[in-house]
Structures are given as structure tokens and as C-alpha cells.
Amino acid sequence: MSHPDAMTDSDAAPTTVWREEVSLIDRVPRSVAMILLLIGFLLVWQAAYSFELISKIIMPSPWETAVDIAFVGQNLLTGGYMLGALWTTTLEVVEGFLIAVLIGFLFGLLVGETAFGERAVMPYLVAINAMPKVAFAPLFVSWLGFGIASKVALAAFIAVFPVIVGTAAGLHAADENARMLFRTMGSSRWQTLVKLKLPIGMPHFFSGLKNATVLVVVGAVVGEFLGGGKGFGELIRVAASQLNTPRVFCLIIYLSFLGLGLYWIVTVIQHRFVFWHRETVLQGEIGA
Amino acid sequence: MNETAVKAVEPAGLGGRPVYELHGVSKTFVRRNVHALDRIDLTLAEGSFTAVIGSSGCGKSTLLKIMAGLLPPSDGSVYLSGKPVMGPRRDIGMMFQQATLFPWRTAIENVVLPIEVRDGKQAAAAAHEQAYKLLDLVGLNGFELVYPSELSGGMAQRVAICRMLINEPTVLLLDEPFSALDELTRDFMNMELQRICMQRDATVLLVTHSIAEAVILSDLVYVMSQRPGRFEEAVKIDLPRPRSLDMMSDPHFGELVNRIRSHLDKGAFL
Ligand SMILES: Nc1ncnc2c1ncn2[C@@H]1O[C@H](COP(=O)(O)OP(=O)(O)OP(=O)(O)O)[C@@H](O)[C@H]1O
Numbered sequence: 312m313s314h315p316d317a318m319t320d321s322d323a324a325p326t327t328v329w330r331e332e333v334s335l336i337d338r339v340p341r342s343v344a345m346i347l348l349l350i351g352f353l354l355v356w357q358a359a360y361s362f363e364l365i366s367k368i369i370m371p372s373p374w375e376t377a378v379d380i381a382f383v384g385q386n387l388l389t390g391g392y393m394l395g396a397l398w399t400t401t402l403e404v405v406e407g408f409l410i411a412v413l414i415g416f417l418f419g420l421l422v423g424e425t426a427f428g429e430r431a432v433m434p435y436l437v438a439i440n441a442m443p444k445v446a447f448a449p450l451f452v453s454w455l456g457f458g459i460a461s462k463v464a465l466a467a468f469i470a471v472f473p474v475i476v477g478t479a480a481g482l483h484a485a486d487e488n489a490r491m492l493f494r495t496m497g498s499s500r501w502q503t504l505v506k507l508k509l510p511i512g513m514p515h516f517f518s519g520l521k522n523a524t525v526l527v528v529v530g531a532v533v534g535e536f537l538g539g540g541k542g543f544g545e546l547i548r549v550a551a552s553q554l555n556t557p558r559v560f561c562l563i564i565y566l567s568f569l570g571l572g573l574y575w576i577v578t579v580i581q582h583r584f585v586f587w588h589r590e591t592v593l594q595g596e597i598g599a
Numbered sequence: 600m601n602e603t604a605v606k607a608v609e610p611a612g613l614g615g616r617p618v619y620e621l622h623g624v625s626k627t628f629v630r631r632n633v634h635a636l637d638r639i640d641l642t643l644a645e646g647s648f649t650a651v652i653g654s655s656g657c658g659k660s661t662l663l664k665i666m667a668g669l670l671p672p673s674d675g676s677v678y679l680s681g682k683p684v685m686g687p688r689r690d691i692g693m694m695f696q697q698a699t700l701f702p703w704r705t706a707i708e709n710v711v712l713p714i715e716v717r718d719g720k721q722a723a724a725a726a727h728e729q730a731y732k733l734l735d736l737v738g739l740n741g742f743e744l745v746y747p748s749e750l751s752g753g754m755a756q757r758v759a760i761c762r763m764l765i766n767e768p769t770v771l772l773l774d775e776p777f778s779a780l781d782e783l784t785r786d787f788m789n790m791e792l793q794r795i796c797m798q799r800d801a802t803v804l805l806v807t808h809s810i811a812e813a814v815i816l817s818d819l820v821y822v823m824s825q826r827p828g829r830f831e832e833a834v835k836i837d838l839p840r841p842r843s844l845d846m847m848s849d850p851h852f853g854e855l856v857n858r859i860r861s862h863l864d865k866g867a868f869l
């Protein structure tokens with residue numbers, strides 16, 4: 312069903328050149344696209360609220376949520392009780408993260424560098440990793456009490472596995488040629504580890520750390536849900552039990568800043584140490 | 600370049616003191632049941648340039664790894680300067696197909712890495728001056744502090760050459776060192792290689808896929824058969840030294856290339 316003029320058309324205009332055309336939607340700058348999407352989302356939300364698609368008791372309006380975000384923000388800035396709760400959760404997250412990094416790195420070394428670790432320890436780690444780890448929360452509470460320690464333990468327990476995997480994968484990242492080169496230089500095992508395997512494994516290690524930053528917040532909040540305490544997770548639980556849904560939404564939003572902040576710090580450190588890695592550098596340019 | 604006249608008279612370099620001696624070296628990879636090398640006998644005379652040419656998978660890299668002490672032979676013996684090779688040896692320089700520079704180290708830090716591994720950081724710092732000279736020698740003046748990601752493939756290979764030379768090895772084992780480069784760069788690098796080797800009177804074993812490269816650089820070319828690798832033929836290259844690229848248009852060069860090619864073809868159809 313071709314058009315008879317289609318050919319004469321292009322013959323008639325020989326000066327036109329064939330160029331790549333970027334469609335309108337691909338030319339929208341990233342920030343504008345993000346804002347547009349947010350506005351769209353808010354409109355849909357508002358519509359769902361106005362037409363009562365979901366009961367108003369359990370579904371707040373965007374406006375109510377915004378007001379509550381401002382209220383909570385004010386409470387945090389003026390050092391209200393919520394700041395104390397946020398501080399508690401922050402402590403749990405940071406301590407859990409540091410413990411996960413330390414233990415994860417050591418286990419990663421064991422598994423990635425020694426035959427014993429790879430053969431004997433690895434299968435157990437795989438098995439434990441396959442367990443639903445949050446189910447250990449009551450155990451941690453009974454061992455460590457209702458204080459911060461049980462939350463730190465759960466957070467670290469959940470976050471440690473990606474660090475182990477990242478470290479072990481990094482230790483295997485050096486290729487055959489690089490290893491042979493080190494052997495021809497008469498390098499000791501320790502030297503090969505420090506001068507070759509650890510540096511070359513840094514990108515893997517850091518991607519493990521980034522996964523851990525997300526999981527460690529999950530661990531801390533679940534720990535608070537199940538073991539009480541004074542953190543943000545507890546505030547969420549209380550707000551939810553009072554059907555104060557705007558508050559729940561708004562607490563979740565503030566909590567996500569905690570995870571994002573940790574992620575950002577890890578990214579900054581990564582850029583200092585892994586400046587030579589192409590993907591890392593590209594990510595930085597895109598602004599991930 | 601005055602000592603070259605002597606070489607021209609005695610081209611095959613077979614007269615000198617033996618540096619490497621291989622007797623009946625065989626290799627079978629037991630786990631995969633691959634018979635890679637079959638009774639290789641090889642003697643490298645001091646100061647000679649030898650090439651090994653053969654099709655892919657015939658065991659050339661395996662031979663080099665055995666000579667470097669990175670792999671044990673299944674049978675036979677390897678001697679370097681009269682002593683049996685029992686493990687990795689620091690007194691040889693080795694180069695692979697890829698430059699294998701470490702991206703977190705600048706060019707000069709890559710060059711002094713062997714010193715750092717052998718004698719520590721202080722010795723490596725002291726070797727910087729020597730490394731500057733080497734980088735200058737291969738035309739990388741001004742790139743000393745650049746990271747490998749900013750170097751072209753040819754430049755990276757030149758840094759790798761410097762790293763190989765920093766320990767001043769007198770024996771060089773080269774496994775297709777320039778095969779990843781484009782032809783122009785490759786010819787240039789080969790001439791550089793010849794210059795450096797002649798200057799230091801190094802003993803060189805070069806593994807290559809390129810007949811022309813083998814002929815233009817070597818005193819002696821071994822043609823290897825398909826797996827299991829065995830030396831089919833040794834072709835003496837009696838072109839005068841120093842070699843230059845225009846020798847490639849020499850009729851005698853063409854003859855030598857053809858002779859090697861005929862041996863290779865025979866092997867391919869056996
Ligand atoms: N570690 C190993 N384990 C088992 N088999 C191996 C091992 N290394 C090499 N081989 C086998 O030995 C044979 C020779 O390999 P080698 O790498 O020496 O070939 P090559 O001549 O260098 O080939 P190319 O020109 O492609 O580099 C191949 O068939 C390869 O599969």
C-alpha cells in the first residue's frame with residue numbers, strides 16, 4: 312500500500328539529508344522529567360482521594376501529607392521528641408553498618424582467599440543467606456534485650472551478606488594475566504592480596520556496600536517493629552496503629568533520607584578510592 | 600649500533616653460550632586430558648632472538664609458561680643458565696598479549712611495580728629515575744604521571760615493556776606482545792623491540808601468529824605443529840642486522856616467509 316508520491320517526494324527534495332531525530336520526549340531534561348512525573352503522581356493521588364476510590368480514613372490527601380511533612384520537619388529542626396527517635400535509628404543504622412562492613416569483609420576474605428573458606432564456610436553462608444533473616448528478630452530481642460543492641464544486631468545480620476559477596480567476588484576479579492604477572496615478579500601471597508586482589512576488587516566491594524546501606528535500614532526498622540524501642544520504626548508503628556496515615560507516609564519519607572544519606576557517603580568514599588574504575592566514574596558523571 | 604656488524608656475520612646466534620635449555624618438555628593437562636606439548640627440545644643462545652610460530656591452541660603460551668616457571672612440565676627438564684627452573688623466576692622478563700597495567704597506578708608507578716614487590720616502597724621510589732629514563736626511551740616522555748585509562752593501546756604496551764625492563768632482565772619471554780595493536784603501531788613497536796634487545800644484548804623468545812613479524816625480528820624461527828605442539832621445522836633467518844621495515848620488500852624476505860608458510864600449511868592439513 313505504498314504511496315505513489317512517496318518516491319517522487321524524496322526525488323523532488325534532493326537537498327534534504329537523513330539525520331537522526333531525537334523525539335520530543337527524549338529531549339526533556341532529566342530534572343523537568345522528574346518534576347513532571349511527580350506532578351502527575353500527585354494529581355492521580357489527589358483524584359483517587361477526591362473520588363474516594365479508597366476510604367479517606369486510610370488514604371490521606373497529598374495536602375494533608377505535605378502539612379504533616381512540614382510539621383514533622385519542624386519537630387526535627389527544633390529538637391523535638393522525633394529528633395531523639397531519628398537519632399536512635401541513625402545510631403542503629405550506622406553501628407549496624409559498620410559491624411556489617413567489618414564482619415563482612417573478614418568473612419569475604421576467608422571465603423575469597425582461602426580454600427578452606429571457599430569449600431567449608433561458603434556452603435553455610437549460602438544456606439544462612441537463604442533464610443528469611445528478619446525471622447531472627449525475636450531471637451535477637453531475647454538475647455540482647457529491648458534496647459538498641461538487638462536492632463543493631465538484626466541490621467548488621469541482614470546487611471552483612473552483600474558485603475561478604477562483594478568482597479569475595481572482588482578477590483576473584485583479577486584475571487589470569489595479572490596473577491601470572493605478579494607471580495613472575497616473585498610476589499608473596501600477602502603482596503598479591505594487598506597490591507593486586509584488594510585494589511582490583513574495590514568496585515565489587517563497594518557495590519556490596521551500597522546494597523548493605525539499603526538493607527541495614529530495613530534491619531533497623533524491622534528490629535524496632537518487632538522489638539519496640541524508641542526509634543523511628545516505633546513512631547511508624549504507633550502512627551499506623553492510630554490510623555494516622557499521613558504521619559506514616561511522612562515518617563517513611565524522612566527515614567528514606569537516612570538510607571540515601573548513607574548511600575551518598577559510601578558513593579563519595581568510593582569515588583575517592585576507585586577513581587580509576589570506568590563504570591564508577593561514569594556513574595559519578597550521571598550523578599547516581 | 601657498531602656491535603651489530605659482528606651479528607650480521609654470525610646471524611643465527613646459535614654459537615653463543617646457551618641461556619635456556621629445554622630437553623624433551625611435554626605437557627598434558629590431566630584434568631581436561633589435553634596433550635598440549637610433545638617433547639620440545641629448545642636451546643636459546645645468549646643474545647639470540649628466536650620466534651615460535653604456530654596456529655591457535657597449539658601450546659605456545661603453555662611453552663612460555665613452563666619456561667617462566669609458572670607451570671610445571673609433565674615431562675622433561677628446563678634449565679636457565681645451567682640451573683633447573685623450579686618455580687617463577689624473577690630474572691626473566693615476561694610480557695603478555697594484553698598490557699595488563701593496573702589502573703590505580705600511574706604509568707611510572709606501573710613501571711616500578713616489580714621493584715616495589717621485590718624490594719619495597721623505598722626501593723621503588725629510588726627506581727623512579729630509572730623508570731623515567733625507560734619511559735623516555737620508548738617515547739613516553741611527559742606521560743609518566745598519567746593513569747592507564749588515558750593511554751592508547753600502543754602506549755600501554757610501551758609502559759608494559761618498561762615494566763618488563765626495569766629489573767634489567769637478560770632473558771625476555773614475549774607472548775604475542777603486540778598482537779592487539781594495529782599494524783602500523785605494531786611495526787613500529789617491533790623495531791623498538793629490536794633496538795632495545797640489541798642494546799642490551801638480551802636473549803629473546805617471541806611467540807607470534809605473524810610470519811612477517813617472526814622473520815623481521817628473529818635469527819631463528821620455529822614452526823610448531825597443531826596440538827600436541829611439536830617443533831616441525833627451524834628456519835634460520837640470515838637477513839643482516841639491524842633489520843629495518845624496508846627489508847620486508849626484499850625478495851629474500853619473501854622467500855623466507857613463503858618457506859615458513861608452507862610448513863605451517865602442511866601442519867594445518869595433517
Ligand atoms: N590451564 C589449562 N588447563 C587445561 N587446558 C589448558 C590450560 N591451558 C591451556 N590449555 C589447553 O592447552 C592447549 C594449548 O593452549 P595454549 O594457550 O598454550 O595455546 P596457544 O598456542 O598459546 O594458543 P593462542 O595462539 O590462541 O594463544 C589448548 O588446547 C588449551 O585449551
Ligand SMILES: [Mg+2]
Pocket residue numbers: 659660661774
Ligand atoms: Mg597463547
